[in-house]
Amino acid sequence: MILNQWYSILPSKSIKKNQIVAVRRLNLDLALYRSENGELGCVVDQCSHRGAALSLGKVKGDCIQCPFHALEFDKNGKCTFIPANGKSSTADMTRYNVKKYLVKEANGIIYLWYGDEEKATEYLPFFYDYVDNSYAYSEIEDHWNSHYSRCIENQLDVVHVPFVHYNTIGRGNKTLINGPKVEYENNILRTSANNEVDEGQTPKSPEECTIKKTNLNFMFPNIWMNYITEKIKVIIYFAPVDDENTILYIRFYCKISKMRFINNIIAFFGKFANKIIERQDKKVVITQKPKASSLKSGEKLLVGDGPIIMYRKIREELKSKV
Ligand code: FES
Ligand SMILES: [Fe+2]
Structure with missing residues (x-):
């Protein structure tokens, strides 16, 4: 994982008021909860007293209460009450505090700050310039037994399209890969497929190619957008569960109609098209070894893998910066 980043980890709608949800993300077991006033809290899913899962407890006001002996913790992980010691107790409870994590919400997504809290930024990664409330969207999720880096790379891979998706988005036997051109600007890695039927011509170099109107965009650390047309986009956020598992949240955005x-309705059906394509990818990507990708993996990459090489380089840079 890259440290000191806001990761999209879960849809906001997954946690209702007064509800606690146990989730594993970024190799951490978390108890995420929403208080009566709608605010989110996130603490480690392990009580400091005798290790029970806090996610099995209850929301009490702004606090989370352990199911075992009912110790209470606020959003800062501070222990606020120990019933066994009685209401009149004035003893210092600091040693019972639990680890808390910074969480924020925007765009219907819960973001978790992974790293040093003092370095947390205001900005939550999203494609604000491309989709807004004028779009309708519909979301599906799917679990992949893959490291999130492999899932992301798959969405930047223009070489696999005519093979893995031979009967869907890759129809037409366009196996020859021109470029592709890759750009990286304002934290967005952008590329577009420029594939052709192989009639013996020499593929164009990345420099000879341009970014097309339909293009692929990736924003670190874990959100991607397929700009299909001005009115249709697909956005995926790849929630890392641990080193071998990722949950993909796939949204179909649409504003074709004025109504x-x-x-x-279009977004509702659009998500099923996404699902067919995503299942074609998943079948192959989950077999990749090693589970996580890396710049020095020893894989023998092609010119057409340019976007993947760029992703690996930037990821490496970001990892070494912190
Ligand atoms: S284990 Fe949580 S209160 Fe005892
Ligand atoms: Fe694919």
Whole structure:
């Protein structure tokens, strides 16, 4: 994982008021909860007293209460009450505090700050310039037994399209890979497929190619957008569970019609098209070894893997910066 980043980890709608949800993300077992007033809290899912899962407890006001002996913890992980010691107790409870994590919400997504809290930034990564409330969207999720780096690379891979998706988005036997051109600007890595039927011509170099109107965009650390047309986009956030598992949240965005309910219907069906394509990818990506990708993996990459090489380089740089 790259440290000191906001990771998209879960849809906001997954946690209702007064509900606690146990989630594993970024190799951490977390108890995420929402208080009566709608605010989120996130603490380690392990009580400081005798190790029970806090996620099995209850939300009490702004606090989370352990199911075992009912110790209470606030959003800062501070222990606020120990019933066994009685209401009148004035003893210092600092040693019972639990680890808390910074969480924020925007765009219907819960973000978790992974790293040093003092370095947390205001900005939450998202494609704000491309989608807004005028779009309808519909979301599906799927679990992949893969490291999130492999899932992301798959979404930047223009070489696999005519093979893995031969009967869907890759129809037409366009196996020859021109470029692709890759850019990295304002934290967005951008590329576009420029594939052709192989009639014996020499592929164009990345320099001879341009970024097309339909293009692929990736924003560190874990969110991706397929700009299909001005009115249709697909956004995926890849929530890292641990070193071998990722949950993909895939959104189909649409504003083809002036009428919201029609856009809702299109988005609803659009997500099933996404699902067919995503399942084609998953079948192959989960077999990749090693589970995580890396710049020095020894894989024999092709010119057409340019976007993947760029992703690996930037990822490496970001990892070494912290
Ligand atoms: S284990 Fe949580 S209160 Fe005892
Ligand atoms: Fe694919």
